Amino acid sequence: MKSKFIEISDSIIEKIKTGELQPGDQIPSENELIKHFKISNTTARKALLEIESKGWAKRIKGKGTYVLNRTDDHHLIRTLGSIYATRRGFHDSLIAEGFTPKNIVLEKTILEDGISSEINGRHFIIDGPVLKLHQLRYADDLLIKDEVKYISLTLCPKINKIPTEVSYFKVYESSYRLKITEVQQTLGVTIMQPNTNNFEINKPTPAFVLDSAVICTGEKVVEIERSYYHGDKYKFAIIASPEHDYRPAKPITS
Structure with missing residues (x-):
């Protein structure tokens, strides 16, 4: 027994x-x-x-x-539509799976003008000033994500002083007391060519393209992101929420 x-x-x-x-x-x-x-x-x-x-x-x-991640090829599985996964953040997710994360910041600047993006047929706008954060994300010294975030400095003043490896989602909730009401995401695919991007590849390689917007109370846009994920190292899962109310497309501003 x-x-x-x-x-x-x-x-x-x-x-x-x-x-x-x-x-x-x-x-x-x-x-x-x-x-x-x-x-x-x-x-x-x-x-x-x-x-x-x-x-x-x-x-x-x-x-x-x-x-731990025990897949034969060490694919990273990410779940779209999961507030839990978004809240935990990229850095902590890698640690939890047994990888050693590393970030390289390519650009961290303040844009006085705003930024906009169309996701799921809806137009999302953040008025300036906006923090632009472009960084490369590594797992065990392998570049797996090329990430660009735009964050509202009106809603999150001085967030540019915070270390880039933290979960910004947690910071929005804990430090700025923002209530996140929605995360909009779209996932596309592209083919990366050698010497045309930040990934060290020697042949055409598939990549996932993730566009997302984080929205808080009052339909204020906190963050807009566009990231490229190494296609050979990622799989995506999706959480469906059939109880979620449908809302027609309309402009959203910060």
Whole structure:
């Protein structure tokens, strides 16, 4: 007969294998296991250690235990429509999956004029001043994302003083007390040619193109982003929200 902690660890590992828990997802905490399974803290701790010792997860001090990326080709799976994934941020997501992240800032400037973008048939506008942040995102020294963000300095004054590796979504909520009501995203594809972009490639390579807008209370646009993702290293999943009210296309301003 299996020990209780083995039964629990096996059940969680099975959820990882079937995809119910994705790379970067947080595994139930020790307290959550105690409450759900009616077990002691020793048993709960052993279950989490068992999952980690088998290479399925990694404990990050002060944050929790996260599912590691064990895909054969180390594809990164990102979920569109997930507020949780957006809130956690790119940097922390890589750490949770077992990668070593690195950022290189190519441009960090303040634009006095505004910026606009059309996403999902809707026109999004941020009036100036706007922070333009262009940075390259690496996982284990491999460039996987070329990212450009535009952030409203009216809604987020002095955000240009904040380190670029943080989750700006969390900063909007915690530091500026903005209530995020919507995240609009579109995903497209393109073919990158050698020597025409920041990716070090020697042959035509597919790339995902993600356009997004973050909107807060009052239909104010906080952020507009356009990013290119290395197509050989990414897979995207989608969360559908059928209960979400349909709203007709209309201009939105900051």
